[in-house]
Amino acid sequence: MRVRELGLILAITTCELCAAQPNQLPMLNLIYLHRPPLSFTNEEQQASGILPDMMIKAASQANIKINFIFDGHWVSILSILKRPASTCVIGAYYTEERAEHYRYSQPLFQESTYVVVTRNELASELTAFSSVKDLIGSSYTMGMQQAYSYGPYIDELVQHLQPKIVSVKSGNQPDTDNESGRHIFDLIARKRMDYYFSGQAEYKWMRNHRQDLASSLTALKFNDLDEGQMRYLMCSTGIHPELLSQLNQSIDQLRASDAYQQILHKYASQDVASSH
Numbered sequence: 001m002r003v004r005e006l007g008l009i010l011a012i013t014t015c016e017l018c019a020a021q022p023n024q025l026p027m028l029n030l031i032y033l034h035r036p037p038l039s040f041t042n043e044e045q046q047a048s049g050i051l052p053d054m055m056i057k058a059a060s061q062a063n064i065k066i067n068f069i070f071d072g073h074w075v076s077i078l079s080i081l082k083r084p085a086s087t088c089v090i091g092a093y094y095t096e097e098r099a100e101h102y103r104y105s106q107p108l109f110q111e112s113t114y115v116v117v118t119r120n121e122l123a124s125e126l127t128a129f130s131s132v133k134d135l136i137g138s139s140y141t142m143g144m145q146q147a148y149s150y151g152p153y154i155d156e157l158v159q160h161l162q163p164k165i166v167s168v169k170s171g172n173q174p175d176t177d178n179e180s181g182r183h184i185f186d187l188i189a190r191k192r193m194d195y196y197f198s199g200q201a202e203y204k205w206m207r208n209h210r211q212d213l214a215s216s217l218t219a220l221k222f223n224d225l226d227e228g229q230m231r232y233l234m235c236s237t238g239i240h241p242e243l244l245s246q247l248n249q250s251i252d253q254l255r256a257s258d259a260y261q262q263i264l265h266k267y268a269s270q271d272v273a274s275s276h
Helices: 003-019 050-061 074-080 120-126 132-136 152-161 183-189 200-209 241-255 258-266
Strands: 028-032 066-070 087-092 115-119 142-145 165-168 195-198 217-220 230-235
Touching: 028 050, 050 066, 050 087, 050 241, 050 258, 115 120, 115 183, 115 200, 120 217, 132 152, 142 183, 165 183, 183 195, 183 217, 195 200, 200 217, 241 258
Parallel strands: 028 066, 028 087, 142 165, 142 195
Antiparallel strands: 087 230, 115 195, 115 217
């Protein structure tokens, strides 16, 4: 077993035991990836972003203790979630296949519709395609995060059309400047891939924090893209039922509150793509 994964398991086990007092709910372990502004490690080495801030507020409302753990590899996170502990990953999409192996919370956050991020010099070529279906079926190279879902429409197109893909290990955190953005944008600029489906908030964050990339990348909209997907907590089947029930109630209350809007405003994004 890799040292990184072993350390994560030990942290989870320790936190389970430290909260396992009579008549108390166990501590909830929350795994997050580096996906600013959705989730990232800030300069104070604390979990930050839209989703961690939401969970801090929701857990506080429900008097639930939480422990944040960073892990940059989606495949190992899926493995960790198969262990019997009250552990969740923040911000997963719902898929029927995953629902057979994991438990989901109430929805946390709805993404804006995906944009297609590409290099400036390719923009006119990619906008020649009338749909995402035509783009994915083309000879251009698509970037994907390993083991990610991109929602049912894109997932099905990729499975059916089998495009040329460069697969990137999920959620890798840069060695410098934790808040700077995602490595996959660098790969587009370096011509390792031609395009990538990105959330608008992540793209805008990159433009605000990586001026070197902002000048060479652009985002395109396609009319056949689905409405933005919901993001959830995806949890181990061993999560304490009452813990998840109380957390779901608190999540629903938070989403109906001014505090939720304040969190979104703190990391506000805007429409940054050119329509097609």
